[in-house]
Amino acid sequence: MSDLLYDADEEALRDTVRTLLATHAPWQRTLAAVDGDDPYDATLWRRLVDQLGVTGLAVPAEHGGAAAGFREVAVVLEELGRAVAPVPFLGAAVATRALLACAEHTLLRRLAAGECDVTMAIGFATAPDLATAADFATGPEARPAPVTVGPGPTLTGRVSGVADAVPHGLLLVPAGDALYVIDAAEPAVRMSAVVSLDATRPLVDIEFTAAAARPIATGAAAADAVTAALTAGAALLASEQVGLAQWCLDTTVAYVRQRHQFGRPVGSFQAVKHRLADVWVELTEARAVARYAADRLGAGGPEAALAAALAQAYCGPVAVRAAEVCVQLHGGIGFTWEHPAHLYLKRAKSAAIAFGTADRHRAALARLVDLPPPVTATAPPGAAVR
Amino acid sequence: MSDHTADGLRALVAAFLDTHDPNGDRLGFLRARFDAGLAWVQHPPGRGGLGAPPQLQAVVDDAFAAAGAPDNQPRRNSIGLGMAAPTLLRHASDAQCRRWLRPLWTGEEVWCQLFSEPDAGSDLASLRTRAVPDGDDWVIDGQKVWTSLAHEARWAILLARTDPAAPKHHGITYFVCDMTAPGVQVRPLRQATGEAEFNEVFLTGVRVPDAHRIGAVGQGWQIARTTLMNERVAIGGRPLPREGGMVGVLARLWRERPELRTAGLHDEVLRAWVGAEAARLAALRLRQLIAAGEPGPEGSAVKLSFAELSQRISGLEVELRGSEGLRHDDWTMRRPTEPDLLGRTATYRYLRARGNSIEGGTSEILRSIIAERVLGLPTEPRVDR
Numbered sequence: 102m103s104d105l106l107y108d109a110d111e112e113a114l115r116d117t118v119r120t121l122l123a124t125h126a127p128w129q130r131t132l133a134a135v136d137g138d139d140p141y142d143a144t145l146w147r148r149l150v151d152q153l154g155v156t157g158l159a160v161p162a163e164h165g166g167a168a169a170g171f172r173e174v175a176v177v178l179e180e181l182g183r184a185v186a187p188v189p190f191l192g193a194a195v196a197t198r199a200l201l202a203c204a205e206h207t208l209l210r211r212l213a214a215g216e217c218d219v220t221m222a223i224g225f226a227t228a229p230d231l232a233t234a235a236d237f238a239t240g241p242e243a244r245p246a247p248v249t250v251g252p253g254p255t256l257t258g259r260v261s262g263v264a265d266a267v268p269h270g271l272l273l274v275p276a277g278d279a280l281y282v283i284d285a286a287e288p289a290v291r292m293s294a295v296v297s298l299d300a301t302r303p304l305v306d307i308e309f310t311a312a313a314a315r316p317i318a319t320g321a322a323a324a325d326a327v328t329a330a331l332t333a334g335a336a337l338l339a340s341e342q343v344g345l346a347q348w349c350l351d352t353t354v355a356y357v358r359q360r361h362q363f364g365r366p367v368g369s370f371q372a373v374k375h376r377l378a379d380v381w382v383e384l385t386e387a388r389a390v391a392r393y394a395a396d397r398l399g400a401g402g403p404e405a406a407l408a409a410a411l412a413q414a415y416c417g418p419v420a421v422r423a424a425e426v427c428v429q430l431h432g433g434i435g436f437t438w439e440h441p442a443h444l445y446l447k448r449a450k451s452a453a454i455a456f457g458t459a460d461r462h463r464a465a466l467a468r469l470v471d472l473p474p475p476v477t478a479t480a481p482p483g484a485a486v487r
Numbered sequence: 488m489s490d491h492t493a494d495g496l497r498a499l500v501a502a503f504l505d506t507h508d509p510n511g512d513r514l515g516f517l518r519a520r521f522d523a524g525l526a527w528v529q530h531p532p533g534r535g536g537l538g539a540p541p542q543l544q545a546v547v548d549d550a551f552a553a554a555g556a557p558d559n560q561p562r563r564n565s566i567g568l569g570m571a572a573p574t575l576l577r578h579a580s581d582a583q584c585r586r587w588l589r590p591l592w593t594g595e596e597v598w599c600q601l602f603s604e605p606d607a608g609s610d611l612a613s614l615r616t617r618a619v620p621d622g623d624d625w626v627i628d629g630q631k632v633w634t635s636l637a638h639e640a641r642w643a644i645l646l647a648r649t650d651p652a653a654p655k656h657h658g659i660t661y662f663v664c665d666m667t668a669p670g671v672q673v674r675p676l677r678q679a680t681g682e683a684e685f686n687e688v689f690l691t692g693v694r695v696p697d698a699h700r701i702g703a704v705g706q707g708w709q710i711a712r713t714t715l716m717n718e719r720v721a722i723g724g725r726p727l728p729r730e731g732g733m734v735g736v737l738a739r740l741w742r743e744r745p746e747l748r749t750a751g752l753h754d755e756v757l758r759a760w761v762g763a764e765a766a767r768l769a770a771l772r773l774r775q776l777i778a779a780g781e782p783g784p785e786g787s788a789v790k791l792s793f794a795e796l797s798q799r800i801s802g803l804e805v806e807l808r809g810s811e812g813l814r815h816d817d818w819t820m821r822r823p824t825e826p827d828l829l830g831r832t833a834t835y836r837y838l839r840a841r842g843n844s845i846e847g848g849t850s851e852i853l854r855s856i857i858a859e860r861v862l863g864l865p866t867e868p869r870v871d872r
Contacts, residue, residue, distance in 0.1 A: 105772040374858030377595040475748035
């Protein structure tokens with residue numbers, strides 16, 4: 102049976118991350134960075150990597166990692182979501198899952214040691230079920246990355262809306278029937294920043310022009326690695342969403358307790374209380390769902406896919422509602438740029454699309470738990486409505 | 488002193504089974520199990536327990552079940568076990584516990600709850616049933632309502648007003664009422680499903696000995712909170728498997744009847760499945776929290792979600808059945824001890840589920856409780872305190 106609680110090590114990790122973020126990533130700093138040139142907080146990222154070793158959490162000890170696992174990765178993500186911290190950890194965790202699937206031990210070692218950043222060059226909205234082995238076989242247009250393979254091998258093409266791709270990092274690019282590694286610092290790779298809804302998780306469009314590439318998996322192994330990575334993304338994102346929703350709830354509760362109108366705290370009105378009670382109920386369930394998804398991730402297999410689809414079918418909308426209620430119950434101040442609520446709203450709404458919308462994950466569940474869609478009856482030619 | 492570990496308790500059960508035949512006299516076996524402290528292990532010796540950690544109860548139950556031992560049919564006495572017993576254990580005297588706990592646990596004596604009144608529902612503390620002292624007795628007059636199991640019960644936990652002049656939360660006293668006493672009249676209360684799980688109970692000059700008073704005069708409201716908290720925290724005995732509840736009925740119908748499927752209902756079925764699985768995992772996590780000794784306030788979340796899901800799912804099932812959803816199996820007045828949720832037509836499930844957000848605290852009251860006791864939000868200004 103899955104343990105849906107947090108063990109002592111996980112709680113200790115949470116405390117460490119929360120303390121570090123409270124000191125080095127207050128929302129005022131994040132908000133200021135949104136208006137700056139470089140929204141990723143490179144200094145904060147180095148602290149997380151070098152001091153806490155977050156990129157080694159899911160890497161086995163024999164490859165230089167901390168041999169903790171994805172449950173711990175999920176705890177870190179809860180805290181990063183709580184702080185809307187602008188660091189590329191989710192992308193690194195997703196790439197870690199692909200590298201584990203490819204047994205790419207050299208890269209895992211470098212990643213764990215904090216020597217390089219690695220990200221999947223796949224659009225952030227790509228759902229796990231868009232990268233199945235069948236998609237790999239049906240032709241380039243069905244693939245998440247419509248990139249073609251030339252001699253060398255070299256890759257040419259464009260991938261849009263990639264999250265957590267930092268300059269000078271490594272990119273894992275699905276193309277043809279293989280998964281390749283490309284150095285983003287190569288001149289043949291051009292990354293252009295997108296103005297993204299969630300400025301705390303900037304997106305880039307990436308153009309490859311005969312970029313030198315090294316295959317790390319081919320055929321079914323490549324397709325499986327991509328699917329495993331996107332499944333991990335869907336599962337782990339749920340923990341980020343739980344952390345985000347918890348911040349929204351805590352902050353709103355604190356606000357409506359002290360804000361007075363009509364001579365009493367706004368939080369004493371039943372219309373306000375009941376909305377917050379609903380957020381709490383949903384968050385209570387989302388936490389159980391997210392813990393289950395993180396726990397099953399390590400095990401792999403169909404239950405991991407089911408748990409990940411459930412996580413995004415449930416937790417994405419919960420985080421969006423928590424952020425929307427946060428804005429609403431703060432009243433006028435909640436709609437201003439100077440209050441952090443909009444950072445959480447934008448993160449929540451973007452995250453609800455990342456790794457596939459809730460609707461797409463419900464469709465995935467329909468296959469996984471055998472609740473098939475209706476068989477569409479084709480109307481006979483010439484049949485008219487009478 | 489016994490060894491309060493899982494292995495220690497398994498050994499105690501094994502020793503008990505050596506001297507007591509699980510296939511012999513059922514009541515004798517259950518009484519002996521109570522006396523051996525293996526009924527509810529977390530309670531003190533002499534009161535059916537051993538003072539062991541509560542999470543070891545499951546170990547004991549499993550060991551008895553594995554031996555094919557009879558259980559105490561907990562669903563037949565849900566109010567006794569879930570609400571009366573925790574209140575007695577916390578607030579009753581030793582003599583009262585000795586009289587009532589064992590036959591309650593074994594199921595020899597079924598209990599009901601005389602709390603709600605026609606004019607005191609969510610606002611329970613406004614109850615008007617009077618208790619007037621007369622010698623060594625109290626004389627009770629009033630009307631109670633929504634009383635499950637009153638027609639089977641031997642005893643009732645009863646709230647009555649002993650001081651009409653005191654502020655409403657302070658004038659209430661907690662009693663145990665003999666349901667066979669003269670002046671107790673039980674009438675079935677027929678509900679929207681056509682059957683009568685509940686009753687109206689009329690109390691006319693009912694004499695309750697002062698020895699059946701629980702706690703001090705005027706302390707009834709505080710004691711009742713123990714009862715009500717246990718009612719809301721009590722979540723179904725065993726963990727459900729995936730698709731174990733009403734959602735399973737809906738999912739099987741969807742699979743077996745492709746001709747009923749439409750695109751719009753498909754999405755609703757999937758949303759219901761997701762909601763039910765999320766609620767199931769939350770209930771599982773709550774059990775893990777309780778077993779780890781960190782009882783969280785998640786109990787009220789589980790009750791709230793269960794009510795909303797059962798209503799949504801049963802409504803969806805009726806709609807999915809289309810013209811079949813127009814047919815009901817039977818409106819005959821029956822007296823069930825518990826609702827037959829899986830054995831009857833979808834229309835029965837739909838109708839019965841409407842009660843889920845009313846019984847045991849309305850969803851509106853539960854939201855206020857969550858807001859005030861979990862989130863710490865201020866109470867509404869009140870004119871009745």
